[in-house]
Amino acid sequence: MTSAPDPPPLPCLFWKDSKRASYNFYDDVHTLEAISSFIDKQMAKPITALKTIDEVTSFISEAVSNNHISLVGFFTDSDMQDDEIEDFTNYAKKVHSNSRVYCGIVEDEEVSRYFMKELKWFDRPPAVVLTRPKGDINLLMPEEEFNSNNTYHTSYLLDLETTPLSTWVLANSLPPVTYLTPYTFTILASIGKPMVLCFLDWKSSTSGNLPNSLITTEIQLAAREYSKDVTFVIADGSSHLDRMAVVGVKGGMSALPAIVINGNDRRTEVFPEELPINGETIGGFIAGFLKGKGGSMALAASKRNKRNQVIRDTNNEEEVDKVGQLETMDAESDSKFHIINVNSENFESVVLNEDKDVLLMVYKSTHCDKCKSLSVYYKRVGLRFWELGFENQINICRLEIGDGRSNLLPNLELGTLPILILLPKNRPRQPPYIYYTGVGKVQAIMKWVEENGGVKNLGELPHLNEEEKVRYKEQIKVREDRRKLRLSERELEEIEGKKLKKLEDEL
Template sequence: MFFLLCILATIQAQCELPNMSVGDFNITSEKQLKDVMKKEKSFLIGLSASWCEECCKREPLYQKLVEKLDHYRPRIPLIRIDAAKSPFIKKYLGDHDTVPQIVGVRNGVIYRYLDLMNIDKIFRFADKLYAPVKIIENLSDAQKFLTQPTGKFDTLRVLGVFYDSDLVEEFQKAVEPFCNWFSAEFTMIIQKSLVKELKTVRPDIQYLNGVVLLRSDEMKVLDLEVPQDIFMWVLRNSIGLVDEITPYNFQMYEANRMPIIIMFLDPSNIHTSSYLELYTKSARNFDDKVKFTWADGTSDEYLLKRRKLGLVTEILPSIAFNLGTKDIYPYPESEEITEEKLEKFVQGFLDGKKYPPQAKIPAKKSLMENCASISREEFDEKVLTEGYDAVFLVYSTYNNKESAAIAPVFNKICKRFKELEYPYLRIYVIDISTQPVHKTVRIDRVPIVYMVPAYSKSPPFVHYSGKGEILPIMFFIEKYAGVKFNLPELPHLSPNEAEEYWEAKEKLSKEQQEQVARDNERREYF
């Protein structure tokens, strides 16, 4: 016990200030919290715990925050709660009772602070708690608010325009729940003369009483001349049909209380726009039931997220529902993504179908020992170098029966072309379950064979669309090669195998000879 106390004392000594030492006052009971809620319109809570070794490192930040709050009028208190001594706080925070953290309270409602631990950002959060809606008092500020770029998808701007003062309180109450949306700004104009001025210079704001919402350089206007649910209108329009999900807009998705589905993409891939186009078509059919979004699947942050959602390979694009629980519901990796299949997948989720465990299909990489693998980093040099024809098979060793079936076929193709020794032909394989593809490669289905001719290196690349058989694939390569060559009579057979073939064929009946000839001697496939 003495040893443990010494360790704790050492840890505390490493901090500038003791844990729970900064703030206006500490509370230890639910009654005290309720009393503060009755007295203060808004205040901050710095949540810590006596068992938390790292929490004392937050004290200097709290000290600077208190100094800044001292200059704010009216003064917003910072109270402290030790979660270890105040178990009642879990009733208010639920599963979000981690420490250390800051939460805000406005009119008795608790709002979590979700932005960076930065003094200016925390102060802005406190300011929004006290006054969620700012008043614009001149035309210049109004025009600036309406014309200032909103950014990519990260900023939301909402302006209430009120000729009738009776609607002001309704608007304020409707947008109050958004006061912790750190990437949103809410303002209003309540001077009748200013409302008229604004309509003169901005005729696109059609109503004397309305709400203007700007996001992603897009503007929407709500008419308040008829009864409207302002809260739901702002909520539904805060995000688009298919936006990139970011730390700045995640709380907007979360607030919509709809299932969230994420497509993970490689933004550098030149086919990303076409993937999103397909994805968006499906999104339109579920707009009121599921929120579709996308994310950069190549980032370290989202690599971990993909794993948590049940996506275990390097295949991009990949899709999964973000359930916010330990349950997973990923779109089957290695399976072709089509509009029909995607919509069936989403509908299955909505219908309550459980995600079926995928049967593990054994990897077939060992069956392609005659084929050279290629990484994304090697792609430019080995595939896109002019003067050399390049063929590559994109396959998956993870749960893909089609890849398992083509593995021995393509292995034989690699072996035969090695034996034929065509100097300007290169053949590779790419296992997308273990490595990402080059930005020029489109993945609609797996497996797929691509041909990149010697003097035509610009995508889209020619791909093979026939049966997974040796002869048609070999003749596909012959047809599209930039450096021409002629395959031998029986290209899939070695000289010894060809000799044995002819000898065996002579012993067959005429009908059998015709059959084996169709299987082995055909040269026209395209």
């Protein structure tokens, strides 16, 4: 497995066919239904031969009913179109590992012409027809609503298109406005366009003072004009608070609704909170971002159209640290516990320095109790590595997300914060990164660093200094003495019980 090209980050699932040397990695959501579908697909052929009209319609209906995408290649002359058939077959083999894409092929002229002339799915063969579910009717473009069976069709002429088939499939796999899920995010990232993220309080019917349905309608208006340049995504803010912080939205749920553009060049820009949310202002915001002018064009649009002014909830609750339980990290604690605050100015010299191990905590300072809880132990980690004399072998660092800082490390996968990453010495600072998945305790983190990095010989109980070790061993001795005492008392009770039972038996 280690020889497989570009394996995904761990943990991962993969399929190994006994007849082939290659691996098919699973890249979908980790649910029983999705994984079972992936296994079934791997056991079947990469492409299904469809010989009748009923077989074609059944193949497509089954795929769409399971929220999958069907690709059907229509051909009328296997001799004249052999190159196109080979191209489509090869593509089907490449996407065989994708549990969401199912490929079928029609080589019967009569069947192909039925779907061309009667249903008008394509202009002429050879062609590929992509069919996918429409999804939520509230997130659809008007031109997608023509099909009464809740599906969306589009076609690709194999002998005419200059865009690669794989690129075309990606571009048409999702509606112009879609929900953010692990699966859709994978597709959106592959498409490679700047992403417009609209965070809403989806568990409620409104965000701020505006109905969610109204905001999505305004997003659709912007998508009509700019879907060729950017992708549009609706995300539930309550489920993506960490992602909101990553792209610069501060204030948690009180900041909703929030719109952000995440660019391919690692630029992010937040839609100005003071502006109304409508198609014109969103469009101006996108145009300004694409032209490098920021939100100035959105501001100009707001002077013409003041529709949908937002009133957001204010969050005046002050966050209070609890010593030993919930603590923030700042310049004072950095000095005391020997932790380096990473920023754009020192990132290259500190994190990209391959002469040392680098332990990096990625976190946010507000609205994250888990981050504050781990900070208590992380400070101790920094102090103990320094007290043990390893300051020349490892940098203990912190990186607060937001304001574009998380983009300093390429392809960093941000799940639920906080996260710990180890960058071992003499190793390139690039994926796959080593992520910590253990308990948030000082000794466990230090031992993990010892196992995976260049720092060795930490010794027994590295998280304790000499005075603490003495107290710890005393506590262990007291605990052991108590255990033995309880054991002796229990044994005595058992002996007395046996004597009593013997006496009762004799009587």
